[in-house]
Amino acid sequence: MKRGATPANTDAYLAAVPKDARDALEKLRKIIRAAAPKATETISYQIPTYKYHGMLVSFAAFKDHCSFFPGAAVIKAYQSKLKPYSTSKGTIRFPADKPLPAALVKKLVKARMKENEARVRSKAK
8 A cells, every 4th residue: 555545444454464564463453442332433644544423543553563542541551561561641552572461452342432422421411
């Protein structure tokens, strides 16, 4: 895929990613789908994104790492469990050969779901 081109879907995105990163991201995709079965899979900002009452999580491959984007509040809430990883405001970076643990990803996704559900409930009041 050409740089800057928007993939049609997550399968197309993953097909364009190098094998080591693809393997890590396919595992991440499977975990996200299991943790958030009602989330919609789409492409947003040219990367795979899951939506559930708004943006839930996203992931992407880069030259030297993969990234998982669960949002700033979740990263802050789980900062002690994320110490082994490079993080920034809304991003967790990890090497393709050392994917994020499934249990941790599930916790992060579930926390984001609760965050989005609470936001929807507060707007409904």
